[in-house]
Amino acid sequence: MSESEPCQHLTALTSLKTAPEHACPECVALGDTWVHLRVCQQCGHVGCCDSSKNKHATKHFRATQHPVVSSAEPGERWLWCYVDEEMAEY
Known part of the structure; x- marks a missing residue:
């Protein structure tokens, strides 16, 4: 994607979903830990980042094709589009 054409998945967002709690539910269920959390901006799924053992945020994208996640980490204000x-x- 060229710089003159911004990602439509990112520009289409009108409000942001936040993590209801600071935990990766799938890691908790497995008894594992995580490094950082990401929030799916389509459905609100909270998953761990790719630096984490289980990579639940990316697995969620691959299973659902929901394109955009945000960081759930305090002080971080960014979005990532998996597709583009x-x-x-922000």
């Missing part, structure tokens, strides 16, 4: 591999700060 594009990041945006």
Whole structure:
């Protein structure tokens, strides 16, 4: 995607979903830990990042094709589009 054409998945967002709690439910169920959390901006699924053992956020994208996640980490204000591999700060 060229710089003159912004990612439509990112520009289509009108509001942001946040994590209801600071935990990856799938990791909790497995008894595992995580590094960072991501929030699916289509359905609100909370999953762990790719630096985590289980990579639940990316697995969620592959299973659902929901394109955009945000960081659930305090002080981080960015979005990532898996489809276009594009990041945006807000």
